[in-house]
Amino acid sequence: MPINSFVDYPMSWRPDKNALKRPIYQSLASLLEQEITNGFLAPGTKLPPQRELADFLDVNLTTITRAYKICETKGYIYAITGSGTFVSPNAARSVTISKDKTAVNCIDLGFVASFEQSNSHVALAAKKVMEKSYLEELLNYNDPTGILHHKMAGLSWINAFGIQSETEHIAIVSGAQNALAITLLALFEPGNRIAVDVFTYSNFIEISKMYRIQLVPVLGDEHGMLPSELDAQCRLLDIQGIFLMPSCSNPTTVVMSVERKKELADVIRDRHLILIEDDIHAFLTAGSFDDYMIPMFKLLPDQTVYICSTSKSLCSGLRVAYIVFGENFKKRIEKAIFNINVKTSSLDAEIITELILSGRAKEIVEEKKKLAQAANRIFSTYFPQAPSNGHPLSFYRWLPISSHGSAVQIESSLQSQGLRVFHSDRFLSGASVPNKFLRVALASTKSLEELETGLEILQKNISPFQCE
Amino acid sequence: MPINSFVDYPMSWRPDKNALKRPIYQSLASLLEQEITNGFLAPGTKLPPQRELADFLDVNLTTITRAYKICETKGYIYAITGSGTFVSPNAARSVTISKDKTAVNCIDLGFVASFEQSNSHVALAAKKVMEKSYLEELLNYNDPTGILHHKMAGLSWINAFGIQSETEHIAIVSGAQNALAITLLALFEPGNRIAVDVFTYSNFIEISKMYRIQLVPVLGDEHGMLPSELDAQCRLLDIQGIFLMPSCSNPTTVVMSVERKKELADVIRDRHLILIEDDIHAFLTAGSFDDYMIPMFKLLPDQTVYICSTSKSLCSGLRVAYIVFGENFKKRIEKAIFNINVKTSSLDAEIITELILSGRAKEIVEEKKKLAQAANRIFSTYFPQAPSNGHPLSFYRWLPISSHGSAVQIESSLQSQGLRVFHSDRFLSGASVPNKFLRVALASTKSLEELETGLEILQKNISPFQCE
DNA sequence: TCATTTGTGACTAAACATTTC
DNA sequence: AGAAATGTTTAGTCACAAATG
Numbered sequence: 006m007p008i009n010s011f012v013d014y015p016m017s018w019r020p021d022k023n024a025l026k027r028p029i030y031q032s033l034a035s036l037l038e039q040e041i042t043n044g045f046l047a048p049g050t051k052l053p054p055q056r057e058l059a060d061f062l063d064v065n066l067t068t069i070t071r072a073y074k075i076c077e078t079k080g081y082i083y084a085i086t087g088s089g090t091f092v093s094p095n096a097a098r099s100v101t102i103s104k105d106k107t108a109v110n111c112i113d114l115g116f117v118a119s120f121e122q123s124n125s126h127v128a129l130a131a132k133k134v135m136e137k138s139y140l141e142e143l144l145n146y147n148d149p150t151g152i153l154h155h156k157m158a159g160l161s162w163i164n165a166f167g168i169q170s171e172t173e174h175i176a177i178v179s180g181a182q183n184a185l186a187i188t189l190l191a192l193f194e195p196g197n198r199i200a201v202d203v204f205t206y207s208n209f210i211e212i213s214k215m216y217r218i219q220l221v222p223v224l225g226d227e228h229g230m231l232p233s234e235l236d237a238q239c240r241l242l243d244i245q246g247i248f249l250m251p252s253c254s255n256p257t258t259v260v261m262s263v264e265r266k267k268e269l270a271d272v273i274r275d276r277h278l279i280l281i282e283d284d285i286h287a288f289l290t291a292g293s294f295d296d297y298m299i300p301m302f303k304l305l306p307d308q309t310v311y312i313c314s315t316s317k318s319l320c321s322g323l324r325v326a327y328i329v330f331g332e333n334f335k336k337r338i339e340k341a342i343f344n345i346n347v348k349t350s351s352l353d354a355e356i357i358t359e360l361i362l363s364g365r366a367k368e369i370v371e372e373k374k375k376l377a378q379a380a381n382r383i384f385s386t387y388f389p390q391a392p393s394n395g396h397p398l399s400f401y402r403w404l405p406i407s408s409h410g411s412a413v414q415i416e417s418s419l420q421s422q423g424l425r426v427f428h429s430d431r432f433l434s435g436a437s438v439p440n441k442f443l444r445v446a447l448a449s450t451k452s453l454e455e456l457e458t459g460l461e462i463l464q465k466n467i468s469p470f471q472c473e
Numbered sequence: 474m475p476i477n478s479f480v481d482y483p484m485s486w487r488p489d490k491n492a493l494k495r496p497i498y499q500s501l502a503s504l505l506e507q508e509i510t511n512g513f514l515a516p517g518t519k520l521p522p523q524r525e526l527a528d529f530l531d532v533n534l535t536t537i538t539r540a541y542k543i544c545e546t547k548g549y550i551y552a553i554t555g556s557g558t559f560v561s562p563n564a565a566r567s568v569t570i571s572k573d574k575t576a577v578n579c580i581d582l583g584f585v586a587s588f589e590q591s592n593s594h595v596a597l598a599a600k601k602v603m604e605k606s607y608l609e610e611l612l613n614y615n616d617p618t619g620i621l622h623h624k625m626a627g628l629s630w631i632n633a634f635g636i637q638s639e640t641e642h643i644a645i646v647s648g649a650q651n652a653l654a655i656t657l658l659a660l661f662e663p664g665n666r667i668a669v670d671v672f673t674y675s676n677f678i679e680i681s682k683m684y685r686i687q688l689v690p691v692l693g694d695e696h697g698m699l700p701s702e703l704d705a706q707c708r709l710l711d712i713q714g715i716f717l718m719p720s721c722s723n724p725t726t727v728v729m730s731v732e733r734k735k736e737l738a739d740v741i742r743d744r745h746l747i748l749i750e751d752d753i754h755a756f757l758t759a760g761s762f763d764d765y766m767i768p769m770f771k772l773l774p775d776q777t778v779y780i781c782s783t784s785k786s787l788c789s790g791l792r793v794a795y796i797v798f799g800e801n802f803k804k805r806i807e808k809a810i811f812n813i814n815v816k817t818s819s820l821d822a823e824i825i826t827e828l829i830l831s832g833r834a835k836e837i838v839e840e841k842k843k844l845a846q847a848a849n850r851i852f853s854t855y856f857p858q859a860p861s862n863g864h865p866l867s868f869y870r871w872l873p874i875s876s877h878g879s880a881v882q883i884e885s886s887l888q889s890q891g892l893r894v895f896h897s898d899r900f901l902s903g904a905s906v907p908n909k910f911l912r913v914a915l916a917s918t919k920s921l922e923e924l925e926t927g928l929e930i931l932q933k934n935i936s937p938f939q940c941e
Numbered sequence: 942t943c944a945t946t947t948g949t950g951a952c953t954a955a956a957c958a959t960t961t962c
Numbered sequence: 963a964g965a966a967a968t969g970t971t972t973a974g975t976c977a978c979a980a981a982t983g
Contacts, residue, residue, distance in 0.1 A: 028972060054947055065974050070949075086948040087981025103811045104614045116614070124612040131608070131820070135600045144592040144790035146584070179647055179792075179814060186813045190683055195663050212812040215658055241980075316815075322612035324647075324818050344680045345654045345813065346647060347784075350792050352599070353818050496951060522968055533953050538970070554969040555960025709959080 016053045018046060022062055030068050034075035041081045041096045049437050052082065052090040078196070080214045083435060094412075094433045101211045102427065112459035115425040117255075117401050118449040119317040120376045123369045127320040130359040134352070143355050149348040150339055151177030158358040159327040162366065163313050166252075166287035167300045170329050176342055179324040179349045181285050181314035182208055188310045189216050191341035192246070192279055192334060199246040200238060200278070202230055204432040204442075206255045209248060209283075222435035227394055229254070229261035232268040239276040246279040251301055253286035256432045256444040257403050258395025260290065263299055270304040280309040288318035288370050289377065289398045307331040310338070315357050317400065317448075319369055323353040373448075374398055380447035380456055387460040400448035403429075406467055408441045415443075424462045443467070484521045486514060490530055498536050502543035509549045509564050517905055520550065520558040546664075548682040551903060562880075562901050563678075580927035583893040585723075585869050586917040587785040588844045591837045595788040598827045602820070611823050617816040618807055619645030626826040627795040630834065631781050634720075634755035635768045638797050644810055647792040647817045649753050649782035650676055656778045657684050659809035660714070660747055660802060667714040668706060668746070670698055672900040672910075674723045677716060677751075690903035695862055697722070697729035700736040707744040714747040719769055721754035724900045724912040725871050726863025728758065731767055738772040748777040756786035756838050757845065757866045775799040778806070783825050785868065785916075786841070787834055791821040841916075842866055848915035848924055855928040868916035871897075874935055876909045883911075892930045911935070 018040065026032045040046045053061070055069040062069075073090055076082045084090040104116045134140070143152075151159070156172040163170075178184045185208075193199070195217035201209070203222045213220055221244055224234045229251065238244060249269075251261035261269075273280055282301050302311040314326035330338050342348075360366040377398040384402050385393065391404050406415070412430035419426060429442035445463065450456045486508065494500045508514045521529070523537040530537075541558055544550045552558040602608070611620075619627070624640040631638075646652045653676075661667070663685035669677070671690045681688055689712055692702045697719065706712060717737075719729035729737075741748055750769050770779040782794035798806050810816075828834040845866040852870050853861065859872050874883070880898035887894055897910035913931065918924045 030972080056947075066948095067950095067975085068973060071973085073948090084948060085981075086979070087946065089947065101808050101811050103617050103815070118614050121613040124609045127612050128603075128608045132603045135596075135603050140596045140599070141592045144595050144788050145589040146586050146784075146789040179818075182811075182815045183813060195685060208812060208815075211808070215809070215812060217663060316614075320612050321614040322816075322819050324814070324816070340679070341683070343650075344676060344683060345651060346792070347650045347676075348790075348792065350647075350818055350821050351790050352824075353820065356820075498951080524968075534969095535954085535971090536952060539952090541969085552969060553960080554958065555967070557968065 016057065016061065017050050018052055018058075020058075020062065025062070029062075029064055030071040031075070033062075033069070033072035037072065037076050038079065038081055041076070041092055046092050048092050048094045048096055050092045052092070054089055078217055078219075085436075091436065094430050094437045095210075102207050102431070111420060111423050111425045112455055112462070113425045113449050114446045114456075114459050114463070115427050115444075116449060117317075117444075117446040119321050119400065120373050120448045121321065121451075122376065123372050124320060124322070126365050126369050126372075127323070127356065127360065130363065130365055131356045133363075134355050134359050137355070143351040146348065148351070149343060149346075151175070151349070151354060152351055155351070155354040155358050158361045162315075162361050163284075163287070163311075163327055163329070166284060166291045166313065167303055168311060168313075168329060169303075174331065174335065175327055175329050176339065177349045177354050178326050178328050178342060179346055180316055181283060181312055181326050182212070183324065183346065184312040184314070184326045184328045185209060185281070185283070186212055187328070187338065187341045187345055188281055188312070189213065189218060190345065191337040192310070193218050197245040198242055199248055199281075200230075200235055200244050201248045201434045202254060202257065202259075203434060203438060204254075204257050204429060205248065205434045206250065206283070207427075207431045210432070210434055220434040222433075225259070227259060228265040229259055230265075230269060232265070232272045235269065236272045236276070239272070239278070244276065244278060246281060247273060248281045248283070249301065250283045250286065252284050252290040253396040253399055255286075256401065256427075256429070256442075258399040258401070260396050266299060266301050266304060270301055273301075273305060273308060278308065280305055282309055282311045284311060285314045285317050286396070286399075287313060289374065289396065289400075293374075293398060302329065307333060310334060318373070319357060319360055319366055323356055325349065325354050325357045376453070377448065379453055383453060383457055384445070384447060384460060387457075387464050401444050401446045404443045404445055404467075406441050406443055408439060419463070419466055422462050422466050424459055424466075426463065484525065484529065485518050486520055486526075488526075488530065493530070497530075497532055498539040499543070501530075501537070501540035505540065505544050506547065506549060509544070509560055514560050516560050516562045516564055518560045520560070522557060546685050546687075553904075559904065562898050562905050579888060579891050579893045580923060580930070581893045581917050582914045582924075582927050582931070583895050583912075584917060585785075585912075585914040587789050587868065588841050588916045589789065589919075590844065591840050592788060592790070594833050594837050594840075595791070595824065595828065598831065598833055599824045601831075602823050602827050605823070611819040614816065616819070617811060617814075619643070619817070619822060620819055623819070623822040623826050626829045630783075630829050631752075631755070631779075631795055631797070634752060634759045634781065635771055636779060636781075636797060637771075642799065642803065643795055643797050644807065645817045645822050646794050646796050646810060647814055648784055649751060649780055649794050650680070651792065651814065652778075652780040652782070652794045652796045653677060653749070653751070654680055655796070655806065655809045655813055656749055656780070657681065657686060658813065659805040660778070661686050665713040666710055667716055667749075668698075668703055668712050669716045669902045670722060670725065670727075671902060671906060672722075672725050672897060673716065673902045674718065674751070675895075675899045678900070678902055688902045690901075693727070695727060696733040697727055698733075698737060700733070700740045703737065704740045704744070707740070707746075712744065712746060714749060715741060716749045716751070717769065718751045718754065720752050720758040721864040721867055723753075724869065724895075724897070724910075726867040726869070728864050734767060734769050734772060738769055741769075741773055741776060746776065748773055750777055750779050752779060753782045753785050754864070754867075755781060757842065757864065757868075761842075761866060770797065775801060778802060787825060787828055787837055791824055793817065793821050793825045844921070845916065847921055851921060851925055852913070852915060852928060855925075855932050869912050869914045872911045872913055872935075874909050874911055876907060887931070887934055890930050890934050892927055892934075894931065 020036050059066045059069045081096045156175050198219045198221050200221045200223050202225055221238050223230050225231055302309040311329040412428035416428050427444045488504050527534045527537045549564045624643050666687045666689050668689045668691050670693055689706050691698050693699050770777040779797040880896035884896050895912045
């Protein structure tokens with residue numbers, strides 16, 4: 006029986022007692038889900054404490070726990086012991102980022118492409134592949150994890166980034182996102198937790214949500230995630246994995262220092278976490294930073310799944326990424342590959358292989374690096390006050406903005422000005438944080454001139470951030 | 474406190490009480506998991522009833538329920554109310570089927586390939602694509618669900634199989650298995666149930682297991698799944714979906730009659746199921762059967778995800794499949810595509826498109842049909858007693874065998890004779906059934922001569938089935 | 942620093958539903 | 963047809979742990 010009448014009690018959500026059917030916890034969960042997806046409960050809203058709501062509805066405490074849990078695993082809310090339960094920042098919308106048609110009349114600095122100007126080299130390589138005597142061999146079901154010479158070329162490619170491995174421990178998959186989907190399916194279970202940066206790759210957030218894997222945000226500084234914070238979260242929660250982009254974090258452009266990598270590796274080793282290392286930006290970093298040659302895979306070879314896509318470095322349309330793993334993960338990863346892809350097109354892999362073996366790949370990388378340098382220079386002229394301690398050749402920038410206005414408002418007001426960029430809320434792995442940013446893609450326009458036009462629009466429409 | 478001493482009680486599994494740590498249910502589940510994966514508890518073994526085990530271990534009934542549940546969602550055991558809990562037929566091993574290297578010294582009639590002899594046509598088409606003026610346009614991130622003219626070609630291709638749709642309701646994905654992975658992720662949740670034939674596509678069983686989706690076996694006859702049985706299962710359980718291959722079931726080669734399709738469609742409509750129609754064999758069936766032109770998608774356009782791969786019909790190495798859906802599924806499916814693939818290689822799709830538009834695709838199909846006819850004829854000479862009421866052009870046959878010997882024994886004894894085939898247990902969606910079969914692939918050898926050699930080995934080593 | 946607030950997790954109790962005999 | 967066997971589901975009790983002020 007309720008102890009108080011609650012009539013004048015300030016509760017952010019007062020579900021209608023009569024709308025509840027049995028089973029109560031399910032009924033309550035779907036009521037809450039509707040409330041959130043319809044926008045009646047705004048992101049960030051604190052929900053009534055479990056005990057209070059239980060009392061109000063005259064049901065047991067754990068009935069509320071269960072109802073909240075359903076909504077939490079679906080990603081609508083998140084709970085912090087001691088503080089309360091809150092509506093998730095991105096509860097009501099998907100943050101999946103893709104190259105879609107909504108940006109058709111816009112300059113698209115949202116989705117990060119990869120200076121597609123270089124694709125003429127790839128077209129040439131494709132033509133060369135057609136002359137191969139073994140062309141027909143590329144068209145059958147054989148070698149689901151990749152043809153031997155494709156794997157060897159892959160190994161030599163990533164060797165430049167500090168990876169040593171063998172053909173039995175590498176597989177060819179269809180791009181980095183595909184590699185992530187495979188890794189999560191192979192090595193994690195629904196309900197598992199993965200540690201991530203506070204701002205992280207938004208499509209990783211989405212795929213984790215779809216797989217019912219919970220992300221645990223861990224604070225970081227300008228050198229990357231803080232080892233002490235990671236350890237603290239591990240003490241608090243049962244965490245199985247960690248996702249990192251040490252060579253250039255998306256979206257923050259943070260490059261992890263070697264010191265930090267070693268410290269984090271110690272925690273990861275002690276806590277027996279599985280590290281997913283997305284090294285898609287290795288090609289930008291190796292060679293540009295003297296001390297780069299230590300991917301975390303090297304520090305934790307038996308605990309790491311190393312993913313290196315060629316979409317950003319060589320060609321985005323050929324879906325080819327390398328995934329490197331230890332013997333202990335081999336069976337599970339290969340099984341997941343069969344179940345999600347069967348195999349990756351050997352024709353595509355052959356073209357990438359041709360690029361690597363002919364040396365054209367390196368030329369493409371040099372070309373893209375030059376374009377990236379030019380694009381970053383242009384960005385700096387438009388936003389001289391923007392911080393520049395991130396990756397100097399990043400394909401995108403992370404621009405601090407004043408915290409007025411909601412993410413949706415800011416994005417759509419810019420879109421109406423003909424510009425597509427993404428607000429930092431899309432990249433939030435957990436609770437809201439006070440600092441707001443825009444991620445500005447530099448590699449997605451047809452030309453640097455178009456980029457300038459876009460940055461001009463942005464400069465005119467964004468309230469300048471007050472540097473403290 | 475235990476009521477009986479149990480010392481002389483015949484329990485199939487007597488877990489060591491002292492080995493249990495808290496939490497009991499987890500500890501007990503991993504004990505059981507080990508017992509099964511180590512082979513101490515054989516497939517089919519009946520486990521102690523929950524109450525009995527609870528009594529024996531002196532814990533609450535639902536603690537056992539929870540422990541069993543963990544092992545059930547992992548696929549190690551299955552439970553039937555009223556009957557008991559049993560070790561799954563394929564508990565100790567994966568039934569994922571792929572073209573792998575274990576068959577290197579064998580004639581492989583296990584994995585079903587697709588008469589790769591036709592790939593020279595595809596190589597020609599690939600070369601033609603290289604001459605296209607828009608080749609570079611195929612190498613970027615644009616059009617994640619497929620370029621418009623690829624979709625149009627796809628629509629015209631599947632139009633021959635009775636599908637009418639629009640470019641907004643078709644997407645290009647990387648093969649049929651990829652389409653299944655996407656569909657399950659997009660439209661189902663862990664814990665959902667999908668109705669399937671008693672024997673069904675083994676990689677569908679595996680991907681369902683990985684996604685924690687439960688399969689509900691439904692009895693069928695020579696015309697396909699029985700509508701009355703489907704309805705009965707729906708009454709019993711909360712079932713969300715159904716997976717069917719009406720144009721030629723894998724592995725049973727059953728072709729569903731039009732009458733049966735209509736009856737099943739009625740049940741599916743009434744029960745609001747989502748139908749996953751895998752029509753990979755449409756090219757074998759349309760044209761061969763007069764009344765074929767009714768895929769179930771046509772009967773249930775708003776409830777069906779129609780999947781049509783080109784791997785079997787045109788080329789297995791180019792990973793291209795079409796997925797067709799109603800407006801109500803569009804958003805969810807496209808989101809799943811972004812999160813699993815980002816996109817499918819437009820180069821591969823262009824080659825398939827070239828084949829379709831040039832008319833070469835039809836030639837390839839005719840060639841494969843001729844090969845299939847010849848292969849089926851050869852099979853009949855070696856196994857004249859084998860039933861022939863399935864698909865006359867199937868790329869595999871379903872051979873009844875005597876029920877002596879376990880699946881593993883039979884497969885490995887044949888493998889030691891130089892032949893790889895698969896036992897029907899791999900295709901079991903649920904509990905064991907008395908009838909046993911071998912699936913014999915006819916489309917996987919380099920030549921029909923090699924097929925004959927394989928069938929000869931098979932004939933010599935298999936105890937002939939007693940036709941009743 | 943310590944009491945209070947708040948969420949978490951394990952196990953228990955009881956009613957329910959289906960199958961078997 | 964009905965009792966017994968067997969698995970399922972919901973909600974309750976209770977001890978615990980972190981965050982807050």
